[in-house]
Amino acid sequence: MKILVVDDSKAMRMIVIRTLKQTGLGNFQTVEANNGAEALAMIPDQKPDLVLSDWNMPEMKGIDLLKALRASGNTTRFGFITSESSPEVRKEAEDAGAAFLVTKPFTPNSFEAAISPVLA
């Protein structure tokens, strides 16, 4: 399984990948992108099984990445990992086709609880 981690913070990408390794999600490889635009360009070649994206990024926000993917017919499973946790943000994410939204700060348990059902 290949997971694309999209975040403009290198620190957060490292924490996300480290947390993924602390879960019981099994074998996976990760690829990284700095923002939505970079991710959008990478996805056709990389063909990830899951995209984990921040919400608020320069160049292209996570929500715009998701909308662009769906508009192009791409149905890759997609979840947000973000400090944005308001009901408005959750609804916008859900309406756009996100499978889940994990709020920062997170723990390995909250991570696994959100991601496992999507990968089942």
Added chain:
Amino acid sequence: MSIDAITLQQVVNDVCTGMLGLNVEPSETVSCDEPDAVSAVIRISGDWNSLVQVLAPRSTAKVIASTMFSMTEDELTEAEIADAVGEIVNMVGGNLKGIVQGDSSLSLPCVGTMSTDSPFGTAFDGIEVNNLCQGDRLIVRVLETTAQLV
């Protein structure tokens, strides 16, 4: 709804201790006016308008970055230190925005040093929590405004 110091402290604890495993303890009011102290600021604008600042001496900033990157302090670059403190203010700001609710937007973090980036000037009139993070100073501030910030 607005934010009080107890709520702000809880968010700081959740971010620094709950997620990163850092030992953070509330402290008496401390100062952090060294020119190379790291200041990370994020703006929330809309139904709730505020500036959130994380302020740390360079030593604390390096401890935070070292934890986030799993690297020794000697290995860290300036960009990595700024990235780490910026992500702290991003998480604190995002969580506060969620607590207050309403239609507001969160800016990207802006990170600098006290010598170049002091958004509140010398007179701060907002909510402030003082902490010792791994034994060194960490200050988090929220300044609510009535005007929409752009």
